[in-house]
Amino acid sequence: MEPGVVLQAILPVCLLISGIHGGQLHTGGSLKMDQALLTFHTGFPEGVDVFYTSDYCYKCLPQPLASVERDMLNVSSVISTKFTLSLRVDSRNVSLCSWSQTYEEGGQYSVWIQQQTASNTSAICRHSVDENPRNVYLPxxxxxxxLAVVALLFVLVPYVNRKYNATKRIKDACCCPSPRHTVDCEVTPTCEAGDADAKPKHTRLHSLDTFRGFSMTVMVFVNYGGGGYWFMEHAPWNGLTVADLVMPWFVFIIGTSVVLAFGSMRRKGVSRVQLLRKLTWRTAVLMLLGFCFLNYSPKDGPLSWSWLRIPGVLQRLGFTYFVLSLMQTAWGQTAAPARAGGCWGRAQDLLPYWPEWLFIVLLETLWLCLTFLLPVPGCPAGYLGAGGIGDHGLYPDCTGGAAGHVDRWVFGDNMFRWPTCRELYRTTMPFDPEGILGTINSVVMGFMGMQAGKIFLCYRGDSVQILSRFLGWAVVLGASTAVLSKCTRDEGFIPVNKNLW
Structure with missing residues (x-):
């Protein structure tokens, strides 16, 4: 884990020096991170109004940005540089010009709004760069x-150390086989006869440990603000960023670890009752930690419980672990199935676990029915949008659809009140990204991790078979994702959305 510790120390420092941080659209004030200055100069005889929408905001209502009155020469506005903006200039409710552009941080831009001829109301909007933006990707x-230098050192230092000790190892290897050499060199413990009968040490799954360490490193980086880069923050609603991957990674790791750990304990003779006590205790600790410490956000003082957030990250991880552990305790096999040929051999990591698959199919069917069939007052059936100004402002109080409705019905005000969609979509309804319906899919994703663990156990020692199985799963899941999302961010049947999981 030493490389992970080094990465955790270096990543936040390297990127925080960039001074990049999230901003929002507003007028006036000095430039901050993720902001640019846009100045509107008008030679139009009438006053003009400027409206904007972010291309990341799905079917959002245009929002006012600036107004240039007839007797004013120019007006400056500070704009966000996170996403592409679509701007429109109107006069007397008539559109004069419009454009889309991605502005860069620290830049200062001008838009010149001029009348084409004195006899008509059409206009020409010219753009210019007054001050070049800074290179935000240099840090x-x-x-x-x-990081590349550190990685190189981790490779070179052991290599040099091996070369330095090569002579000693060769000498020891030459000395060990023959007792007559013990006068000149000492017999190492590895040459003793007793070692041949020693039990082999249990080895860890290094790929899983590496994945866990990498996920921890990215988690620390994201929690430090990710240098303010938008792709290191959670997506406003639909979409996928680096920050959105961290928790699903941990859920996947939990599933794999449950299969490996519980299988090992069963082989050692640990009873199901002992496993139940262990998984219940661990679940209770995780959920209490999340409930009492990490998500405590009172509004009326340190002893207030009026805004205690009931859902949370550790609560979801704990519940997911509990369900996956119950499945492994009830239906998991003590030993991996014996190798077999034919169709059975190609499905030995699937068919013996059919009760688990049946349970997961029923669980996912429940999620689909609740998400797409549950009546939500004032909202269309199966609504998956963010509400607010999205969807042309038709469903402002429908944030999260059925998922948000179930959470508000169960938890009331005791849930997350600042979802990632609040800034961009101007939502007012509370929405918890760790809510009840999303936890169902969290269990399903953890089950995918369990399936990975079963592949490791069934094809232990056969790297080609393991990689082939993973490749097959990647094709199947990737194709299903392409169909469900229609390879778009917002237009799919079920878009990629971490808030809804």
Whole structure:
């Protein structure tokens, strides 16, 4: 884990020096991170109004940005540089011009609004760059260079150490086989006869440990703000960023670890009752930690419980672990199935676990029915949007659809009140990304991790078979994702959305 510790120390420092942080659209004030200055100059005889929408905001209502009155020469507005903006200039409810552009941080831009001819109301909007933006990705390149140097050192230092000790190892190897050499060299413990009968040490799954360490490193980086880069923050609603991957990674790791750990304990003779006590205790500890410490957010003082957030990250991880552990305790096999040929051999990591698959199919069917068939007052059936100004402002109080409705009905005000969609979509309804319906899919994702663990056990020692199984799963799941999302961010049947899981 030493490389992970080094990465955790270096990543936040390297990228926080960039001074990049999330901003929002507003007028006036000095430039901050993720902001640019846009100045509107008008030679139009009438006053003009400027409206904007973010291309990341799905079917959002245009929002006012600036108004240039007839007797004003120019007006400046600070704009966000996170996403592409679509802007429109109106006069007397008539659109004069419109454009889409991605502005860059620290840049200062001008838009010149001029009348084409004195006899008509059409206008020409010319753009110019008054001050060049700064290179916000330079700190990221520096950080990657530092990480590359560190990685190189982790490879070179052991290599040099091996070369330095090569002579001693060769000498020891030559000395060990023959007792007559013990006058000149000492017999190492590895040459003793007793070692041949020693029990082999249990080895860990290094790929899982590496994945866990990498996920921890990214988690620390994201929690430090990710240098303010938008792709290191959670997506406003639909979409996928680096920050959105961290918790699903941990859920997947939990599933794999449950299969490996519980299988090992069963082989050692641990009873199901002992496993139940262990998994119940661990679940209770995780959920209490999340409930009492990490998500406590009172509004009326330190002893207030009026805004205690009931759902949370550790609560979801604990419940997911509990369900997966119950499945493994009830239906998991003590030993991996014996190798077999034919169709059975190609499905030995699937068919013996049919009760678990049946349970997962029923669980996912429940999620689909609740999500798409549950009546939500004032909202269309199966609504998956963010509400607010999205969807042309038709469903402002429908944030999260059935998922949000179930959570508000069960938890009331005791849930997350600042979802990632609040800034961009101007939502007012509370929505918890760790809510009840999303936890169902969290269990399903953890089950995918369990399936990975079963592949490791069934094809232990056969790297080609393991990689082939993973490749097959990647094709199946990737194709299903392409169909459900229609390879788009917002237009799919079920879009990729971490808030809804």
């Amino acid at each position: 990221l390149l520096v950080a990657l260079l530092v």
